[in-house]
Amino acid sequence: MTTQTNFFMGHEAILSVIDGMATKLDQFLKNRGRSDVAMIGIRTGGIWVAEHLHQTLDIDEPLGMIDISFYRDDFTRIGLNPEVRPSTIDFEVDDRHIVLVDDVLHTGRTIRAALNEIFDYGRPRSVTLAALVERSGRELPVEANVIGVEVTLQPQEQIKLTGPETLELVIGTHR
Amino acid sequence: MSAANLQLDDNNKMRHFLSIEGLSREHLIRILDTAESFLNLGDRSVKKVPALRGKAVANLFFENSTRTRTTFELAAKRLSADVLNLNIDTSATSKGESLLDTLRNLEAMHVDMFVIRHSESGTAHFFARHAQPGVSIINAGDGQHAHPTQAMLDMFTIRQHKGDFTPLKVAIIGDILHSRVARSQILALNTLGVSEVRVVGPKTLLPIDTRESLGVHVFNDIDEGITDADVIIMLRLQKERMTGALLPSEHEFFQRYGLTESRLKLASPDAIVMHPGPINRGVEMETVVADGNQSVILHQVSYGIAIRMAILSMTMQPRGETS
Amino acid sequence: MTRILIAGGRLLDPANDLDTTGDICIVDEKIVAIGKSPEGFDADVRIDAADKLVIPGVIDLNARLREPGLEHKGTIISETIASASGGITTVICPPDTSPVIDSPADAELIRRRAKQSAHARVLSVGALTMGLKGEQLTEMSSLQVSGCIAVSNARKPLRDNLVYRRAMEYATTWDLPIFVVPNDHRLANSGCAHEGRVANRLGLPGIPASAETVAVATTLELAQQTGARIHFQTLSSARSVGMIRDAQQQGVRVTADVAAHQLHLTEMDIDGFDGNCHVLPPLRTLQDRDSLRQAVADGTINAICSSHEPHEPDAKLAPFPATEPGISAIESLLPLTLRLVDEKVISLARAVELLTSGPAAIAGLPYSRLRTGCEADICILDPEASWEFRASKLASSGHNTPFDGWFFKGRVTHTFFAGRLTFSLEETA
Numbered sequence: 001m002t003t004q005t006n007f008f009m010g011h012e013a014i015l016s017v018i019d020g021m022a023t024k025l026d027q028f029l030k031n032r033g034r035s036d037v038a039m040i041g042i043r044t045g046g047i048w049v050a051e052h053l054h055q056t057l058d059i060d061e062p063l064g065m066i067d068i069s070f071y072r073d074d075f076t077r078i079g080l081n082p083e084v085r086p087s088t089i090d091f092e093v094d095d096r097h098i099v100l101v102d103d104v105l106h107t108g109r110t111i112r113a114a115l116n117e118i119f120d121y122g123r124p125r126s127v128t129l130a131a132l133v134e135r136s137g138r139e140l141p142v143e144a145n146v147i148g149v150e151v152t153l154q155p156q157e158q159i160k161l162t163g164p165e166t167l168e169l170v171i172g173t174h175r
Numbered sequence: 176m177s178a179a180n181l182q183l184d185d186n187n188k189m190r191h192f193l194s195i196e197g198l199s200r201e202h203l204i205r206i207l208d209t210a211e212s213f214l215n216l217g218d219r220s221v222k223k224v225p226a227l228r229g230k231a232v233a234n235l236f237f238e239n240s241t242r243t244r245t246t247f248e249l250a251a252k253r254l255s256a257d258v259l260n261l262n263i264d265t266s267a268t269s270k271g272e273s274l275l276d277t278l279r280n281l282e283a284m285h286v287d288m289f290v291i292r293h294s295e296s297g298t299a300h301f302f303a304r305h306a307q308p309g310v311s312i313i314n315a316g317d318g319q320h321a322h323p324t325q326a327m328l329d330m331f332t333i334r335q336h337k338g339d340f341t342p343l344k345v346a347i348i349g350d351i352l353h354s355r356v357a358r359s360q361i362l363a364l365n366t367l368g369v370s371e372v373r374v375v376g377p378k379t380l381l382p383i384d385t386r387e388s389l390g391v392h393v394f395n396d397i398d399e400g401i402t403d404a405d406v407i408i409m410l411r412l413q414k415e416r417m418t419g420a421l422l423p424s425e426h427e428f429f430q431r432y433g434l435t436e437s438r439l440k441l442a443s444p445d446a447i448v449m450h451p452g453p454i455n456r457g458v459e460m461e462t463v464v465a466d467g468n469q470s471v472i473l474h475q476v477s478y479g480i481a482i483r484m485a486i487l488s489m490t491m492q493p494r495g496e497t498s
Numbered sequence: 499m500t501r502i503l504i505a506g507g508r509l510l511d512p513a514n515d516l517d518t519t520g521d522i523c524i525v526d527e528k529i530v531a532i533g534k535s536p537e538g539f540d541a542d543v544r545i546d547a548a549d550k551l552v553i554p555g556v557i558d559l560n561a562r563l564r565e566p567g568l569e570h571k572g573t574i575i576s577e578t579i580a581s582a583s584g585g586i587t588t589v590i591c592p593p594d595t596s597p598v599i600d601s602p603a604d605a606e607l608i609r610r611r612a613k614q615s616a617h618a619r620v621l622s623v624g625a626l627t628m629g630l631k632g633e634q635l636t637e638m639s640s641l642q643v644s645g646c647i648a649v650s651n652a653r654k655p656l657r658d659n660l661v662y663r664r665a666m667e668y669a670t671t672w673d674l675p676i677f678v679v680p681n682d683h684r685l686a687n688s689g690c691a692h693e694g695r696v697a698n699r700l701g702l703p704g705i706p707a708s709a710e711t712v713a714v715a716t717t718l719e720l721a722q723q724t725g726a727r728i729h730f731q732t733l734s735s736a737r738s739v740g741m742i743r744d745a746q747q748q749g750v751r752v753t754a755d756v757a758a759h760q761l762h763l764t765e766m767d768i769d770g771f772d773g774n775c776h777v778l779p780p781l782r783t784l785q786d787r788d789s790l791r792q793a794v795a796d797g798t799i800n801a802i803c804s805s806h807e808p809h810e811p812d813a814k815l816a817p818f819p820a821t822e823p824g825i826s827a828i829e830s831l832l833p834l835t836l837r838l839v840d841e842k843v844i845s846l847a848r849a850v851e852l853l854t855s856g857p858a859a860i861a862g863l864p865y866s867r868l869r870t871g872c873e874a875d876i877c878i879l880d881p882e883a884s885w886e887f888r889a890s891k892l893a894s895s896g897h898n899t900p901f902d903g904w905f906f907k908g909r910v911t912h913t914f915f916a917g918r919l920t921f922s923l924e925e926t927a
Contacts, residue, residue: 094220
């Protein structure tokens, strides 16, 4: 099976999208009265996006980083991801407004796993989801509250964020 | 079948964890890295991950051991697995069920993983050779052969406190001959590429041909063996060594091989002191050393759970469409 | 009267200066002609031995037939059938059956059972001490009268060296050789593998070479003193060979044999905890193996035996130290010996001696000779046949062998015991 990759969006454009997301996110949180938020990025691409958002929004609490490898719903089928890294949330999750950040929202399973993991830390007051890319192909009823860019793709197409020094979105096609 | 062939599947992934022998440096590093993910589980209110949810892990301990069995039990439970504890009195087994029958009966009850401790070397290999496809065997200590999970938690301890393995001089002191822990530690240290592995003990407690068969430097004098050492691992001395004409007394052992405060000064200034436990205070080391600030013995215990969680989750065999 | 003609084979019996192409004629149990069949010899059975090797039947100095007492591992009938398929016509059993062969009645039991099987001649070594307990001497003279060819304490220890000395003196009174498996039990210390690099790595309790050599040294000293005739069984170490060679040169009446597997396998073969390589004495180093090979070539060792120990499957289905030691070895005795010829360790003639005249001399037997008037114990082989040794196809009750899947050159096609055809390859195919 070969994958042909095509460039979709470059570093400057992505940063500009993330800036847009920061504005929308700020607005969204204010409208809902969600203050004193803490942010959590999902490894790996979600963290790159979250780092920029975290800085732009000047959030006090350190950025939380979670690796959902142990929470994947296909863990027993595919086994442990050899590149698993520790999750770190250095703030109290109980009763907190959390902003969860990922790079690509696709089937929704990653977000479900991330929610399961966050709830093992404590009971948040709310979770706001921000995704850089929202693409077609949802398999679970999950919705992003703040989206950077929407993309419609064929089932055999994948969109991936590469980085972190130079961020790039590429679309790959399996043949 | 060699250890490497038994433990690893066609994709070089671990399917059993039987011995350090047959595992590459990459495998060992991966175990250490994975264990990092489990270190701060205590920060969560639910101190678990769901990775082994729905899986059954059986602790088959043919030799008594509260300490190792409890850490394996905790490790499996924190991975959300169901745990069965079977303490099998060896004499009952020899009269009743054979090892193979025990394995088959438990497999029939859909046990996915076995953690095995037995007094005969090669028992974990035996189970792995006869296990159904998809069932994983973890060696929790077999005879004098291997105790690979202990060795890995010792390596993790060293990495946490010393960082890079390459420049380290490691001294293992005590009853090497009867120690499965020492055999596994030596293999791991050499695979991870430490600068030097030394064993220190009287001739009666060192295997024949130690240097050639295990790849270590041999010292009969502790002062020589401990000079400039960065890591000191004291092994437990069993009471039976006195009655087996291997040693005259604990007193003489402590005189010649005990880790005292003054002897510790011969080692490198920030050397760490380790012991697989439980410690015989006043035999292997002075209390002031065991409780001193160079001792990392209590850390070893907490790392034990993280390491075992890593090994259990890495060895669990996936049930994919293609497997 | 049955007349058999074995026609046109290469007749090889080095001890009787025989190496020629020709015929062997048999009438009932005896050989009546060698070389050229007599005028008008009207054979009832004619065996075409063209391009085949015809040698005396093999004498195995050490094979456990398991009966009486351990019939779940093998019986006299099953194991003598297996012997015949391996070209063996005489089998000598150690006394450690259950009950032990320490009275004439026990020896008689075995002889009778063997007669029922009629596939091989079965002879016994009698016990040196009652119950092999190492304390009280057996009635060695009576054992000798009922057919025991030697006495031995098998693998069991004697109470002390005083008992050993006295047992030697008593046996020597009757000119009975003493078969000795040299082993100092305290030094062996319940080990299960050679105390060396592999056992170290695998954490297996070791049996040092000194467990054997200390026993050899003690035995040689006592033999020197008492004039006893000693035969060491199943040697495993180079230092033993050295001491025995020296003693032979000094005129001590000592002989030795080695198990075929010790000439091929070493401690490396137990790697991976292979229970099929759990044997006593243990497989030692490459240097030991090479020393043993040198010894069979130069005459220090004059016989190769099988040390046959068939087991039921459960005996080997356990972690290595918990497995029972032993190989079901009787059907690999001849192939492994011929392989030494292939590997140019010994000549074909020497190989035949080590399996026939060598053991015959040690046991004082008039069998396995290609001479007119002698018992027709004969083995015919196809020396060029290449075949695969399969554990599952063994005739023995025991399938415990590390040689499963080995390819051998040279295969037994017919075995005759006292003129009777006990094995034919085409019939079993």
